Amino acid sequence: MSSIDRRTLLKLVGLIGATAAMPFSLARAADRPLVVGFIYVGARDDFGYNQAHAEAAAIIKTLPNVVVIEEENVPETVAVQKSMEAMIRQDGATLIFPTSFGYFDPHVIKMAERFPDVHFAHCGGLWTEGVHPTNAGSFFGYIDEGQYLNGVVAGFASKTKKLGFIAAKPVPQVLRNINAFTLGARSVDPEITTTVIFTGDWSLPIKEAEAANSLIDQSCDVLTCHVDGPKVIVETAEKRGAMTCGYHADQSALAPNGYLTGAEWNWETPYRAHVATSQAGQPMINFLRGGLKEGFVKTSPYGPLVSDEAKARADAVKAEMLAGGYAIFRGPLKDNQGNEVIAAGTALGQTDVVLESMDYLVEGVRGQI
Amino acid sequence: MKPRNAVYRAGGLLLPGLPTLLAALTTFVLFMLFLVVQGKPAWQACQLVVQGAFGSAFAWENTLQRAAPLMLAALCVALPARAGLIIIGGEGALVLGGLAAAVTPLWLPGLPVVPLLLCMALSAMVVGGFWIGLNGWMRQKRGLNETIGSLLLSYVAIAIFNQLVEGPLRDPASLNKPSTIPLDDSVMIGPISDAFQVHWGLVVGVIACLLAQVLVRNSVTGFSLQVVGGNVRTARMIGLPVDRLVILTCVLGGACAGLAGMFEVAAVQGSANAAIIAGYGASGILVAFAARQNPLAIIVCAILLGGIEASGSLLQRRLGLPNATTLILEGILFTSLLAWEALTPRIVAWRLRLNERAEQTQGALQHG
Numbered sequence: 001m002s003s004i005d006r007r008t009l010l011k012l013v014g015l016i017g018a019t020a021a022m023p024f025s026l027a028r029a030a031d032r033p034l035v036v037g038f039i040y041v042g043a044r045d046d047f048g049y050n051q052a053h054a055e056a057a058a059i060i061k062t063l064p065n066v067v068v069i070e071e072e073n074v075p076e077t078v079a080v081q082k083s084m085e086a087m088i089r090q091d092g093a094t095l096i097f098p099t100s101f102g103y104f105d106p107h108v109i110k111m112a113e114r115f116p117d118v119h120f121a122h123c124g125g126l127w128t129e130g131v132h133p134t135n136a137g138s139f140f141g142y143i144d145e146g147q148y149l150n151g152v153v154a155g156f157a158s159k160t161k162k163l164g165f166i167a168a169k170p171v172p173q174v175l176r177n178i179n180a181f182t183l184g185a186r187s188v189d190p191e192i193t194t195t196v197i198f199t200g201d202w203s204l205p206i207k208e209a210e211a212a213n214s215l216i217d218q219s220c221d222v223l224t225c226h227v228d229g230p231k232v233i234v235e236t237a238e239k240r241g242a243m244t245c246g247y248h249a250d251q252s253a254l255a256p257n258g259y260l261t262g263a264e265w266n267w268e269t270p271y272r273a274h275v276a277t278s279q280a281g282q283p284m285i286n287f288l289r290g291g292l293k294e295g296f297v298k299t300s301p302y303g304p305l306v307s308d309e310a311k312a313r314a315d316a317v318k319a320e321m322l323a324g325g326y327a328i329f330r331g332p333l334k335d336n337q338g339n340e341v342i343a344a345g346t347a348l349g350q351t352d353v354v355l356e357s358m359d360y361l362v363e364g365v366r367g368q369i
Numbered sequence: 370m371k372p373r374n375a376v377y378r379a380g381g382l383l384l385p386g387l388p389t390l391l392a393a394l395t396t397f398v399l400f401m402l403f404l405v406v407q408g409k410p411a412w413q414a415c416q417l418v419v420q421g422a423f424g425s426a427f428a429w430e431n432t433l434q435r436a437a438p439l440m441l442a443a444l445c446v447a448l449p450a451r452a453g454l455i456i457i458g459g460e461g462a463l464v465l466g467g468l469a470a471a472v473t474p475l476w477l478p479g480l481p482v483v484p485l486l487l488c489m490a491l492s493a494m495v496v497g498g499f500w501i502g503l504n505g506w507m508r509q510k511r512g513l514n515e516t517i518g519s520l521l522l523s524y525v526a527i528a529i530f531n532q533l534v535e536g537p538l539r540d541p542a543s544l545n546k547p548s549t550i551p552l553d554d555s556v557m558i559g560p561i562s563d564a565f566q567v568h569w570g571l572v573v574g575v576i577a578c579l580l581a582q583v584l585v586r587n588s589v590t591g592f593s594l595q596v597v598g599g600n601v602r603t604a605r606m607i608g609l610p611v612d613r614l615v616i617l618t619c620v621l622g623g624a625c626a627g628l629a630g631m632f633e634v635a636a637v638q639g640s641a642n643a644a645i646i647a648g649y650g651a652s653g654i655l656v657a658f659a660a661r662q663n664p665l666a667i668i669v670c671a672i673l674l675g676g677i678e679a680s681g682s683l684l685q686r687r688l689g690l691p692n693a694t695t696l697i698l699e700g701i702l703f704t705s706l707l708a709w710e711a712l713t714p715r716i717v718a719w720r721l722r723l724n725e726r727a728e729q730t731q732g733a734l735q736h737g
Contacts, residue, residue, distance in 0.1 A: 044691075069686040070686065071682055071685045071692075075647045076644035076647075077633070077637060077638075077644060078568075079435060079678070079682075081637075082435065085427070085566075086427070086431060086686070087686065090421075090427070090686070091686055102546050102644050105546070106637070169547065171547065172544050200531060201531075356544065357544055
């Protein structure tokens with residue numbers, strides 16, 4: 001940070017008078033508020049990925065001695081680098097949450113190297129010891145637990161025994177959700193199948209609507225998804241009288257009738273942890289993970305079409321997950337080509353890194369990678 | 370009599386800037402109005418726009434960095450426009466150019482950095498040039514509308530890009546963000562200097578605009594292009610190689626877009642992945658039209674757009690305005706620029722009249 005720059009900025013602050021109390025020195029003092037920056041890749045009110053983050057950011061805003069600054073619709077280009085730099089240099093941010101998966105490499109890494117006194121808490125889970133700067137870190141949640149519970153509820157609700165899943169790209173994170181959803185449903189009735197459609201990108205509302213219509217036309221009566229904004233899918237399903245399980249955030253307002261339950265992020269937990277660390281002046285938490293038990297993910301309240309039997313079963317599984325040690329991926333497990341992917345007697349715990357390079361669809365999924 | 374003469378001359382020189390000045394004023398008034406209606410602090414917002422774009426050394430870095438890819442992307446529209454073509458598919462050439470640049474090091478292992486970078490740039494330009502050149506060829510030889518053709522081919526290009534990056538060219542280690550094998554750190558193009566954190570794409574963009582200016586204003590080819598763009602029949606009648614000229618502008622335009630893709634890969638992303646499909650092609654169309662297809666004006670308009678984007682970032686953080694505010698400011702600005710351009714014929718007339726007056730007073734002076 002050059003001195004000229006700092007002087008110009010101080011002038012600027014005096015001029016607008018709004019943020020005069022913000023620190024421009026990176027040195028932390030107890031009475032100075034912690035400036036926390038949030039960067040979203042899409043709109044803050046997308047009923048999906050970005051909204052889940054923005055809702056948690058709104059909670060952080062209410063914490064004492066914390067100033068929150070936000071920026072939405074920031075693409076994964078040099079724009080996000082400049083936005084991070086601007087938060088640091090113009091607003092004095094010392095903790096930044098770049099919330100999109102694609103921000104990490106190379107953008108967060110580059111900025112973390114340039115600003116070693118600032119903490120960069122990235123959402124996605126790519127930080128590797130010895131490779132990445134120690135003032136950067138990543139957190140993520142095991143949301144496949146929520147998708148498994150979605151599957152259980154969908155399994156009870158479906159009459160056609162055909163479920164639909166609209167997915168962005170066949171990458172490990174998405175495949176894990178499709179598989180967990182399918183395993184949850186087949187734990188209720190092994191006859192159930194999930195038809196999957198890949199749209200090809202994270203936010204393609206038109207294709208998502210087409211995919212939803214096409215799945216309903218193929219008599220799938222419960223839909224769920226893994227795209228950035230499930231809004232269009234949930235609305236389309238509601239219009240057509242199909243049921244939905246939500247993803248990312250609570251979409252029940254979009255489908256008061258057909259919304260069964262949903263797998264939601266609860267980013268408040270990791271956010272609070274990072275804010276507390278920064279406020280205490282402690283070193284960065286580089287690797288942070290959790291599921292239902294740790295409060296990183298949560299489920300939407302049950303909708304009107306969920307039967308008592310479904311609630312009882314889902315709640316029982318949820319209780320097991322909350323107790324810890326529940327393994328969704330257990331052998332013997334076959335993929336949908338008939339190959340054994342997990343041997344009998346093997347149970348992969350949620351923290352097992354093998355699950356993070358998943359490259360198959362389990363038996364019962366109609367579709368291919 | 371002499372001062373009046375100077376006024377006439379100055380007026381004649383300043384008149385061409387009148388539409389731009391009026392556009393800036395209109396934008397200012399409309400944007401203020403837009404904010405006031407919503408009960409937002411309009412004056413403060415306008416100050417932030419200026420400060421965020423040009424108010425400090427960092428603001429300039431921010432602005433210029435965002436402007437860099439737009440210059441090359443805009444040339445992809447402006448060059449074919451000299452020959453009367455409206456090409457809107459620059460995005461396709463950009464992403465394929467980026468992909469070509471990203472895979473070049475795999476085919477040329479062991480090459481020293483500088484020649485390797487040149488080869489990457491060359492392959493990006495060849496691929497980009499081919500892609501847009503294809504549009505020119507289809508228009509001249511197959512009678513296909515180049516606007517629709519380029520738009521559709523751009524979708525094809527993006528589909529090919531995704532297919533290759535998620536398929537045969539994917540780095541198996543890129544799990545949740547499919548990418549090509551990353552470039553070695555030594556190949557990455559750094560910032561111009563540590564004190565000026567903008568990558569070299571800016572310099573190349575400016576040079577490309579200057580070269581384009583020389584081409585269209587000061588060369589025989591440029592003059593021929595003007596004839597082709599003005600009236601194809603005349604051009605054919607006087608024996609100009611119309612097809613060749615049209616395809617040439619397309620190839621050059623596409624090469625610029627391809628080069629933009631190369632910088633996205635080699636100066637920003639480090640590999641080819643979906644992040645380079647960021648809409649630079651579309652922003653390039655905006656810049657080229659606002660610049661009235663003039664290469665020098667492209668530099669200014671790209672910086673203006675970069676500045677608006679940079680200040681949009683500050684507006685969001687300081688006033689909590691949604692990102693759409695930036696889009697509205699951009700929309701108002703460019704619409705007013707184009708709307709006030711309707712004044713051009715009148716300005717030409719006014720200018721002639723002013724020049725006449727100046728000559729008359731001059732004459733009166735000499736006779737007196």
